Amino acid sequence: DIQMTQSPSSLSASVGDRITITCRASQNIDKFLTWYQYKPGSAPKVVIYGASYLQTGAPSRFGGSGSGTDFTLTITSLQPEDFATYYCQQSYNFPGTFGQGTILEIK
Amino acid sequence: QVQLQESGPGLVNPSETLSLTCTISGGSISTYYWSWIRHFPGKGLEWIGYIQYNGNTLQNPSLKGRVTTSLDMSRSQFSLKLRSVTAADTALYYCARLNWNAYRKFDSWGQGILVTVSS
Numbered sequence: 001d002i003q004m005t006q007s008p009s010s011l012s013a014s015v016g017d018r019i020t021i022t023c024r025a026s027q028n029i030d031k032f033l034t035w036y037q038y039k040p041g042s043a044p045k046v047v048i049y050g051a052s053y054l055q056t057g058a059p060s061r062f063g064g065s066g067s068g069t070d071f072t073l074t075i076t077s078l079q080p081e082d083f084a085t086y087y088c089q090q091s092y093n094f095p096g097t098f099g100q101g102t103i104l105e106i107k
Numbered sequence: 108q109v110q111l112q113e114s115g116p117g118l119v120n121p122s123e124t125l126s127l128t129c130t131i132s133g134g135s136i137s138t139y140y141w142s143w144i145r146h147f148p149g150k151g152l153e154w155i156g157y158i159q160y161n162g163n164t165l166q167n168p169s170l171k172g173r174v175t176t177s178l179d180m181s182r183s184q185f186s187l188k189l190r191s192v193t194a195a196d197t198a199l200y201y202c203a204r205l206n207w208n209a210y211r212k213f214d215s216w217g218q219g220i221l222v223t224v225s226s
Contacts, residue, residue, distance in 0.1 A: 001169075034212045043111075043216040044201070050210035087152060091211035095167045098152040 002026050002090050006099035012107040017078045021102045023071045023088035032092035035064055035073045038085045038101070047086075048073060080106075109134030111202050111217035119196075119224050125189040129202030129217060132183065136160050140205035141178060141185040142213060145198035153198075157205055158185055192224045 003026040013019050023033065031051040036044045046055040048064035051071055061082075063074045075082055083106050088099040115127035129141070143155040156166035158176040166174040175188040189196060199221050203213040 032210050034210065036213075041218070043218050044203075044213075045216075046212050046214050049212040049214075053210070055212075055214070089152075089213075094165065095169070096154045096211070098154075100151050 001095060001097050002029060002093050004088055004090055004097050004099040006086075006088055006102050008102060009100065010103040010105065012105045013078055014107045015078055015080060018074065018076045019078060019104065021073045021086055021088075021104075023066075023073070023099050025069045025071075025090055025092075027093075028068050029090045029092035031067045032090055033064075033066065033071050034089045034091065035062075036087045036089065037082075038087060044087070075104075078104075109204060109215045111204065111215055113200060113202050113217045113220040115220060115222070117221055117223060119192055119222060120226050121193055121224055122191055125187070125192050125196065125222055125224070127187045127200055127202075127220065127222070128184050129186070130182075130184050131204075134204075134215075136178070136180050136183060138208070140207055141176075142203045142205045143176065143187045144201045144203055144213065144216075146201065146219070147198045155187065155189075155200075194224050196222070197224045198222060 005024045033051045035048040038044045047058045047062045052064045061076045110132045112130045119125045137160045140157040142157040158164045173190045178185045199219045201219045202217045204215040206214045
């Protein structure tokens with residue numbers, strides 16, 4: 001299975017900050033990389049798919065980049081509703097595998 | 108806007124079969140892959156398997172053939188059966204829609220159902 005490694009595992013930031021989360025795949029996954037936002041008690045949501053495509057309905061302050069093995073999720077000007085856990089997931093190879101998650105907390 | 112809702116027992120005895128159903132509302136069943144994913148407490152997410160609208164299925168090999176998925180289009184439901192469960196199968200189980208044509212993203216998820224394996 002392809003291993004997905006996210007960093008950092010947790011991050012403290014303030015409203016208005018710009019943050020970046022990285023995800024590294026153990027082998028080439030082209031652009032088959034999705035970022036999910038997860039809040040306990042709610043359904044996970046796609047924010048970025050295809051490494052850089054903004055999901056319909058996701059705020060434009062979310063951005064993604066990368067291809068091959070290295071990817072980033074950037075959130076510019078953090079809003080209170082953005083504090084959540086973020087997971088990357090590869091869908092290039094079967095079975096699709098997830099990163100361990102990055103907890104984004106309010107400082 | 109498609110909505111998914113999991114249902115089933117929240118407690119299963121060890122060695123028995125975990126059975127869950129996902130009800131699909133507000134969207135087409137065709138052209139998508141209907142999936143199960145689980146989230147282990149304090150740990151990561153694992154893709155369990157999917158069933159395609161035409162009945163084709165695929166399961167994660169890590170589950171060693173314990174998984175059966177089925178689809179009832181007339182009722183807009185798909186189901187998961189996981190046999191011979193142990194405490195290691197305790198998790199939050201999600202149903203999700205896999206959009207194969209959009210970089211295979213899981214673009215809709217249910218709220219999740221916590222299943223505990225314990226006697």
